[in-house]
Amino acid sequence: MAERLALAMLVASASLWLAAPAAASAVYKWVDPQGHVHYSDRPPPPEGKLLSIEDAPHGRPATDRVANSPGPASSAAPPAAAKPQAPAAAAQLKATVAEDVATTREQQCKDAKSRYENYVRSRRLFKEGPDKERVYLSDAEVEAARVNAKRELDEFCADAEAAQR
Numbered sequence: 475m476a477e478r479l480a481l482a483m484l485v486a487s488a489s490l491w492l493a494a495p496a497a498a499s500a501v502y503k504w505v506d507p508q509g510h511v512h513y514s515d516r517p518p519p520p521e522g523k524l525l526s527i528e529d530a531p532h533g534r535p536a537t538d539r540v541a542n543s544p545g546p547a548s549s550a551a552p553p554a555a556a557k558p559q560a561p562a563a564a565a566q567l568k569a570t571v572a573e574d575v576a577t578t579r580e581q582q583c584k585d586a587k588s589r590y591e592n593y594v595r596s597r598r599l600f601k602e603g604p605d606k607e608r609v610y611l612s613d614a615e616v617e618a619a620r621v622n623a624k625r626e627l628d629e630f631c632a633d634a635e636a637a638q639r
Contacts, residue, residue, distance in 0.1 A: 583631040590623040
């Protein structure tokens with residue numbers, strides 16, 4: 475039983491490690507209803523409040539901080555300095571944001587397809603060791619990485635297709 479648990483933990487950690495390139499694309503910072511701050515490679519659940527999205531490799535904002543995102547202790551009222559927008563300007567802004575989201579989802583789908591195809595074509599996968607040497611994954615770790623890549627492909631491409639509709 476302990477051997478299976480150790481193997482499962484090894485496979486899970488390898489899957490997470492191999493998923494790092496996908497996670498490196500964006501980091502979502504959000505707050506749950508209890509006020510706990512979370513960092514994730516996926517958007518927050520409906521009950522969570524998005525605080526920011528950052529490009530992980532360089533720490534640059536992938537998008538501007540989410541405007542008027544109330545935290546757990548703030549009200550939903552806009553700040554006093556905010557000026558009301560004309561309906562046409564608001565519609566244009568909304569259309570621009572929707573276009574940006576669709577473009578990002580298409581790129582995430584493209585990256586996930588490339589990663590999955592690479593994992594399927596490769597006979598051996600490796601990770602970088604502590605001294606920058608190649609540490610080759612076991613067959614079980616490779617299989618877990620491929621399954622995880624396929625799951626991400628399905629998820630990202632389903633999101634991209636839904637955005638196009």
